[in-house]
Amino acid sequence: MGVRIGNLLGRVAGAAVLAFLLLVASTGLAIWWTARQDSRPASDAIVVLGTAQYNGVPSSIFEARLEHAIALYEDGVAPVIVTVGGKADGDQFSEAEAGQAYLSEQGVPDDGLLAVPEGVDTLESMRAVGAAFAERGWSTAVLVTDPWHAMRAQRMAEDAGMEAESSPTRQGPAVQTRATQFRYILRETAAYLLYRVTGESVAGAPGIG
Secondary structure, X not given: OXXXXXXXXXXXXXXXXXXXXXXXXXXXHHXXXXXXXXXXXXXXXXXXXXXXXXXXXXXXXXXXXXXXXXXXXHOOOOOOEEEEOOOXXXXXXXXXXXXXXXXXXXXXXXHHEEEEOOOOOHHHHHHHHHHHHHHHOOOEEEEEOOXXXXXXXXXXXXXXXXXXXXXXXXXXXXXXXXXXXXXXXHHHHHHHHHHHHHOOOOOOOOOOO
């Protein structure tokens, strides 16, 4: 009897491990697939996810996102670009403010810009943008972020009440090498599963929080 129970428990444990591995693999594949898509329907606004800025100057990853947003804006995807993201301790500028200033310098008119200077991670940022959308009667958004971050950002945006599609960047450090891409997919797989299980976000490397 003891041997049979031991065998049964071993099979149950093995099945649980297999199910977990399949879940991780399928999530990673979905992140990879979403990263390869480029949805740009006519929308109320283009939303640029913030990341590192240095004294008001966007990092190279952030600049790549902003340049992609400009291209979408010029293509008529939406009449407004929303920049989002708060500030770290000691920063003079929020990510949203740095992004807005950059876009203004590149010629985007003031009435085509909205800064939402809130959020220390993706979840907080998407909730803040969702509130801004609700105040203005907006519902549809095209999200601009790094390819590997797109699926989680889109899910969080939808949970915040928006109808969201994603148009990931194709330039910048996040997509330069295969090793970088693989590392980001692994991190995003863990972050996405954590969010689905706990409803919480996680801080980390650019585009991961």
